[in-house]
Amino acid sequence: METTPTRKQQTHDRIVDTAARVLRETGFQGVGVADIMKRAGLTHGGFYAHFPSRDALVAEALERAGEDSRLRLERAIAAGEAKGASRFRALVESYLSERHLKCPESGCPVAALGSEIPRQGEAVREAAQARVASLLTAVESALGSGQPVGTAAVVTAQMVGALQIARALGDNASGRRQLAACRQFLLEQFESERPAGR
């Protein structure tokens, strides 16, 4: 029963999308009710017709950001496979790409917000934990079979840490060196399985 969305649902969606971008770009505290509404082309007064509180929006935006990012990764993996790369190589090259370094607003929310998660209220923290779990699952599924238990945890930690350190260092030579070192290591270490046809 896939009905066409009502006007209100469309607006709700637009607000969440806006917040999902701003959230990754400016952090949890950067999501202000009035600002998000303005960016979505609305006035702030209507906000509470859509969300019971600011935190509810943040939790929803986090979920949206995670879905965005997961789909983006999946597409990159599919594109890589089509070119003959392994799923794991495609994952690593996409996650640790210079594009992801430069554009947190369309990237992984775990990397963009990691250190702030433990300080959030319960609803937001739970939404964030679901995103962490989803990222771990995505990494697990990109790894070839036959990797020891805990490999997804290792790879995920390294990817998230690498991106954060590179972003902290800045979009310059030291940041890019940090990314490249981790990219190279992960591929040498874990790209065990060749794609079909090799």
Place this chain on the structure above:
Amino acid sequence: METTPTRKQQTHDRIVDTAARVLRETGFQGVGVADIMKRAGLTHGGFYAHFPSRDALVAEALERAGEDSRLRLERAIAAGEAKGASRFRALVESYLSERHLKCPESGCPVAALGSEIPRQGEAVREAAQARVASLLTAVESALGSGQPVGTAAVVTAQMVGALQIARALGDNASGRRQLAACRQFLLEQFESERPAGR
């Protein structure tokens, strides 16, 4: 010419120490002028006799937090060596300890604040970059010689990412599993050099 600190210098020091703890516990936005002064046993009015702005305090607190954490790590490494462990093992076991998981306020500021660094003002960002560089150096010096270029970057990324993901998951079984997986991997992979006397 090591003079005894004046009364004002002592107070300044106490404020910075307080802020260095609160900063790691509650993040950049958690450092409020009035709150920090109150915790240091003062009223907020006197703040600007010590610092030109809130940001100046944050930058100084970040530096202090980094020094705190570096000294703590060095002591742990020395203690580990005394018990016959390699420097690298001591580093990893200390950085990825359950204590560090539970107590961000006395731990590494890069792990506690990583994702927020790119969004800070220039002075704070520069102080943070110095802390990242210092952490990379500490890891480098704990690694045995003969590791390929970029190994410190790899190890640092993994440790920072592991701690953040573990903290996001919470101080429970899943958080501890995350830590343990990375601890084990790092030791198996990089503990090449045995301490003197073996």
Place this chain on the structure above:
DNA sequence: TGTACATCAGTGAACGCGCGTTCACTGATGTAC
């Protein structure tokens, strides 16, 4: 098809609150003679 009315989505002013910052003042410490 056209009119009357109810419902709905969004507006904009207002609120209370906490924040960073400023400043006139006070009480304690230190110095000059």
Place this chain on the structure above:
DNA sequence: TGTACATCAGTGAACGCGCGTTCACTGATGTAC
């Protein structure tokens, strides 16, 4: 050693501002007949 004064560190009230939240209202959309 004791007194008079200058300097210093810290106090507490006040400011302007931005934030999350509330609410009476408006104009558009949809429904009944």
